[in-house]
Amino acid sequence: MSFLSSQEILSIPDTLGHAHAHWNTGRADQAERLCQHVLAAWPGQADALHLLGLIAHAYGDLDVAIAHLRQACTTPHAPAVYSSNLAEMYRQKGLLAEGEEAARRAVSMDPTLVSGWNNLGIIQQETGKLKESLACLERVVGLQPGWAEAHNNLANTFRRLGRMDRAERHYRQALALNPSYAEAHKNLASLLSSQGRYDEAATAAQRAIELSPRVVDAYPNLTEVETSRHLRAAALGALDMLRAFAPQHPAGLWHA
Structure with missing residues (x-):
């Protein structure tokens, strides 16, 4: 019809x-x-x-x-989910205070609403309310432990708190649940690179790009890793790939 x-x-x-x-x-x-x-x-x-x-x-x-x-x-x-969806749209618009208010309304209406707690936790992560974000996202993992995205989001908050061991654990749990999760591979690569674990970081960044070539943040990460490993040709190759997908990306322009 x-x-x-x-x-x-x-x-x-x-x-x-x-x-x-x-x-x-x-x-x-x-x-x-x-x-x-x-x-x-x-x-x-x-x-x-x-x-x-x-x-x-x-x-x-x-x-x-x-x-x-x-x-x-x-x-x-x-329904509470309408407020949860509104919260995410506010976040995408950069209206974080309005987004937090909508997400809080969603979880007050339905304390079991996974998307509401997830959206609230991400907004609090972006506004620097990291302890509150941690509580929300741990609740999400508790409510839905098999959701890879929840582990990735929780790992991002742990990383901002400087708790790298917990961040790595949850990135790896996200990937155990969904091995094709390019965003989690990219985030793990960034964490490993920051710890000087360049071989592991290169593998993770390359995997992110293989899975989703438009995950553009993986390219500068791979460039830095290959530079740290003194593999100039590989670093330049990563930059060339970045420019192909995102010609105006600052990392590509900086190294032009």
Whole structure:
């Protein structure tokens, strides 16, 4: 079904169900049209606003996404996850205070909401509230120990606290859970490099690049590691790869 016809009248729950089905199968334009149909019949309907926010975010329109989610969260009985998603969008926009407020609201509404604690912990990490971040992210790992991203996020906070042994442990746990997790390979490479463990760092950075060539922070890390190992040709090769994927990256420009 692409849209409602005169012969096909659906209730609002059914229309929203079709909208989510379209969204989940990559037909965002059809999902968007159905959400607009719902809002025409029921202005301010929270579920339609939330889905429109997710669609706008996928299209890269963060301001519109935030506006939709903010309105959705003001409606009575809006689920806690809506506030959690709003928190992450605020974070991406750089509105960390607003993001922290939204994430706190999410976990106060549902103390078992993993995404809420995760988003709150990342925001606190970015604002330097590292002890609070640690408590949130340890809670996330406790609630969902098999989630690789949770271990990676927790490791990032441990690293900022200078607790490198715990950081390494959780990076490696993330990779044990998901060996193809390029971001965790890149983060582990950076940690190992900072400790002078250059051979291990090079392996981790190279693996990150193999898995996801657009993880651009892995390239300058590999360049520094290869320079420290006195492998000039390999260092220059890493820089060439960086310039291919991110021509304006400061590391590539600095070494030009």
